[in-house]
Amino acid sequence: MTDNHDHESEHPGVQPDSELSRRARRAIAMRELLVQKGVVAAEEVREQIERTRARTPAHGSRVVARAWVDPDFKARLLADARAAVYELGYTLTHDAELAVVENTDEVHHVIVCTLCSCYPTSLLGPPPDWYKSFAYRKRAVVEPRAVMREFGLDLGDHVQVRVIDSAADLRYLVLPRRPVGSDGMSEGELAALVTRDSMIGVTSALEPSQTRVAASGTR
């Protein structure tokens, strides 16, 4: 057995499987079983991962910026979100529906899924880890104002906070308030103000002074 390689020492960059969490190992085992039994092809799994990763919050930002500049589009978006985002070329995944809720000077919506991590992935990409955390899911419904303060948003008492618990196959996207001082900005510049977190509702959209576009004065 003189040619018996010690794999771990010869390939230090390769992590042994024991580094994977139990859940990760279970997911791999399930995927391998589904492929072995012919339920899905390995290529289908790869393609789906690629599709999922290709979705980013930039899609949602584009939807919001359009709503800010086009009142008719905004009205359609609030009335029938699926049809409105389709106008911009976005289709929703699975059979989940989409609703858009508008934040104003008086009303602030913030979204949580207390049961799991329901989220409009078609427009925002995969949800951030904090959105899936037990801490956020517990606290967002009990003390939303404290949670938002930790994200840097301190809402006055004159603003009503409306927490939406997305407990079903209906995904919610927040249409943030258009920031003060954004008059005259192009749709593309406005989209740069719309962060993922502002479309979940834990923050506001960025002020023009907070982006590089405005700082450099490019129009």
Place this chain on the structure above:
Amino acid sequence: MGVTLSAAPGLFEPGDTVVIRSDSVPHHHRTPWFIKGKTGVVRAVSGPFHNPESRAHGGTGAPKRLLYQVEFRQTDVWGGVRAENRADVLLVDVYEQWLEREDSQ
């Protein structure tokens, strides 16, 4: 609110006061524990959706059930002491089978 996805007639309509059933059921369901037994107001009828209580157990989710957006006052859910602001509300998506009329209690 722009969440009216269907005009299909249901047992409840926006403005109705409802109580969430407090049953303990053995199967998977999507009604959060903290609204069970609580009183709220229907804000929107969001349309028919596959029934998750069937789908979670190998079923097809048929027949679809109507989904409602129900608004609760934070003070009613958590009590006046814990609520951060008395005007704040919680909006939860609840399937029709979990709703009861206030007077049927």
